Amino acid sequence: MNYVIIGNSVAAVGAIRGIRNIDQKGNITVISREKHAAYGRPLISYLLGGLVTEKRMGYLPDDFYEKHRVNLLLGSEAVGVDSGKKVVRLSSGDSIPFDKLLIATGGDPFVPPIEGIAGKEKVFTFTTWDDAAKLKGIAYDIERVVVIGGGLIGLKAAEGLHLLGKKITIVELADRILSAAFDRPAGRVVAKKMKANGIDVITEDTVVRVEGEGAAITGVTLKSGDFIPCDTVIVAIGVRPAASFLKGSKVVVNRGIVVDDRMETTVKGIFAAGDVVEARDFFSGEKNPMPIWPDAYIQGDIAGARMAGGKKTYSGGLAMNSIELFKVPTISMGITNPVKPEEYEILTYQDLENYHYRKIILQGNLLAGAVLVGAVDRAGIFAGLIREKIDVTTFKDQLLATDFGFIHLTREIRDALFAPNGKAA
Amino acid sequence: MKRIYTLEDVCIGCHLCEVACITEHSASKDPIKAFLHEPLRSISRCTVEEWDGGVVSLSTTCRHCDEPACLQACISGAIQKNDNGVVRIDTEQCVGCWSCVMACPYGAVQRNLVKKKANKCDLCPDRETPACVDACPNRALVYKEGSQK
Ligand SMILES: Cc1cc2nc3c(=O)[nH]c(=O)nc-3n(C[C@H](O)[C@H](O)[C@H](O)COP(=O)(O)OP(=O)(O)OC[C@H]3O[C@@H](n4cnc5c(N)ncnc54)[C@H](O)[C@@H]3O)c2cc1C
Ligand code: SF4
Ligand code: SF4
Secondary structure (H helix, E strand, C coil): CEEEEECCCHHHHHHHHHHHHHCCCCEEEEECCCCCCCECHHHHHHHHHCCCCHHHCECCCCCHHHHCCEEEECCCCEEEEECCCCEEEECCCCEEECCEEEECCCEEECCCCCECCCCCCCEECCCCHHHHHHHHHCHHHCCEEEEECCCHHHHHHHHHHHHCCCEEEEECCCCCCCCCCCCHHHHHHHHHHHHHCCCEEECCCCEEEEECCCCCCCEEEECCCCEEECCEEEECCCEEECCHHHCCCCCCECCCEECCCCCECCCCCEEECCCCEEEEECCCCCEECCCCHHHHHHHHHHHHHHHCCCCCCCCCECCEEEEEECCEEEEEEECCCCCCHHHCEEEEEEEHHHCEEEEEEEECCEEEEEEEECCCCCCHHHHHHHHCCCECHHHHHHCCCCCCCHHHCCHHHHHHHHCCCCCCC | CEEEEECHHHCCCCCHHHHHHHHHCCCCCCHHHHHHHCCCCCCCCCEEEEEHHHCEEEEECCCCCCCCHHHHHCCCCCEEECCCCCEEECCCCCCCCCHHHHHCCCCCCEEECCCCEEECCCCCCCCCCCHHHHHCCCCCEEEEECCCC
């Protein structure tokens, strides 16, 4: 059996382990256009800011590829997939045959055609180790930065550059930063903290022109007409599925590669996992992209198991983010901003002075989401309640308490979790 | 593999398991020194929960899951499951992002705010039986072969 995996990040790692749990014999070939073995992509802002060293970027134990008998092809790019002949074509001209293929290529940063941006030297995206290294390398030559986009990646880039002492302005189109994960109060708490640390956050505005003669940048002009002086621009408005090499194949791509609950694409024998896919949402059942690390791992694991003939099934993508900015920890999960609030019951506690906020979103008897700012300990218990669809009626009143725990659940649940064999001592 | 099971009927809420855990993971392994003289004092990896004025109590700890949600969520690779099934955090590698805190459905990962590192039960690599189990005066904690669920 020839397993081929395109991409070598967290979804690929989940898949390698998933395959090897079942099949120790088959050949696994991993194709990656990056030159590094799998690394913690979310760590690139830590690297930029000097919080971790290059040595700590590696995601896996040193013996991982050898132990899992992986044939790792670094620095090679897949440029086409022939699903009839079952081969992957590489930019080098080589073809790699497969029996089962996994596409785990993640997302490519999207740079819109903003006026004046073409030909400017210090315009960057921020999604790879090399991006971070490049920025670090010219850091001495950066003073003022405009970050376009106040999502996770934009904020992370801003944080890294701030640690290097740069002056940062974030420009976000929505009414708050991190609008995908946060509601208004949480977005405000974090924005307040960022401003207190000297990062300017401009919301409900966008960059319409990058100013400057030739390759140098002098600033950006916003839609509102404001001008912000800067010498560097980071574009972090979003990523698109890295699936253009599938053109001409029969694999269907919408906002991501469409997969079923086995992570199989529309072509039998070809699987996909991670940021590149759109899979079933835990709540709505509709397919959407869920570009977060834990979900990429889980999807990869399922894809790997299925490729090797196992039986795992996806239980649906559940959004979750843990983001700490300027010592304010935040964890959000599930539905945080219901589109139809009338269908939900929402409990909140806030103490914005102390950067403290807690919001619980209920749908009927079930927990649908949570936003925790400040006190985040044991947040995963909420994730468990959501995933297991536990009826929360009897302990609803306790959900906002910072010491919420298993003691508030029923005895049956506690026993099932912590003493599954009863008194078998 | 051997896991720690909790018998809440016989838990008296004395918190000795937590004291034993902190001591075991301290630099000196001495309770008085650990509590009084270690500025970077370790934190307990088991959590005694109480309610109703202590009428109900139990000590919760890591299940060393078959498919650990903490490991799946860990962005740095600090969390690994070894060949014996034990799930451990390499604190040198940990960046304190709290993704594991977010993901663990057992609430079993603690935040060490002084060191800005995540901590969890490591089943006491230097001991036969975990310190909490040995410390429990009422044998509410049991260390034995068993499944996660
Ligand atoms: C700065 C930053 C911070 C983040 N922080 C967090 C966080 O705190 N928490 C969180 O949950 N998520 C975070 N994320 C998102 C997280 O990194 C992604 O969800 C995760 O990396 C997705 O993994 P993946 O395996 O699907 O793909 P990716 O990690 O995107 O990897 C895909 C790999 O495939 C390679 N590839 C693509 N096309 C080809 C081709 N044609 N041939 C060969 N190789 C190819 C790419 O070069 C890449 O190496 C962050 C992302 C960034 C950029
Ligand atoms: S920390 Fe939580 S998720 Fe991780 S192994 Fe322990 S119980 Fe399981
Ligand atoms: S806090 Fe440490 S162990 Fe936990 S997910 Fe982050 S890096 Fe991994």
